[in-house]
Amino acid sequence: MNNPPLKSVCEQKNFEKIFNQHSQSLRNYIYYKCGDTQQAEDIVQEAYIKLWDNCAKVVFEKAKSFLYTVANNKFLNEVAHKKVVLEHQKKNIAPDRTNETPEFLIEEEEFYIKLKRVIANLPEKQREVFLLSRIDKKKYSEIAEIVGISVKAVEKRMSKALLTLKEQIGKV
Numbered sequence: 001m002n003n004p005p006l007k008s009v010c011e012q013k014n015f016e017k018i019f020n021q022h023s024q025s026l027r028n029y030i031y032y033k034c035g036d037t038q039q040a041e042d043i044v045q046e047a048y049i050k051l052w053d054n055c056a057k058v059v060f061e062k063a064k065s066f067l068y069t070v071a072n073n074k075f076l077n078e079v080a081h082k083k084v085v086l087e088h089q090k091k092n093i094a095p096d097r098t099n100e101t102p103e104f105l106i107e108e109e110e111f112y113i114k115l116k117r118v119i120a121n122l123p124e125k126q127r128e129v130f131l132l133s134r135i136d137k138k139k140y141s142e143i144a145e146i147v148g149i150s151v152k153a154v155e156k157r158m159s160k161a162l163l164t165l166k167e168q169i170g171k172v
Helices: 012-034 037-053 060-090 103-121 124-134 140-147 151-170
Strands: none
Touching: 012 037, 012 060, 012 124, 037 060, 103 124, 103 151, 124 140, 124 151, 140 151
16 A cells, blocks of 8 residues: 655645646636636735745645635735725715716616626525536536535525526516
């Protein structure tokens, strides 16, 4: 029973392999949680820096899980900070809208805003499953692995998300 030697995350080729395999998916996962491309890219970059700093402690096969955990924790820390900032900004925002746009552009914009609002108002767990499936084209089994839940739980969250979208978009 000879076990093959464990791959080291500290070796550049192995680190590059991890980066190439998971960086895009991880960025999309964080983007679906925060809705900000730059923030998602920054969080992913910080997760990979932390992986490199801890490469001797992380087993190659667990690197993906490590990255997703680090990125998710970083996102949650930023959300806690942003809540305070957003509360302060809400007090200082004045509406700045004009009626110079043609009617069809207004209707299109209103629908787009409504769609974004409905998706944004989905519970976080439903929203991330919905976006991973519909935008990132992930299979339920892949989503289950990324989010850390069973395939049945993914199916249930997706079902609830689709039902909510159907109900909310149908309303006028």
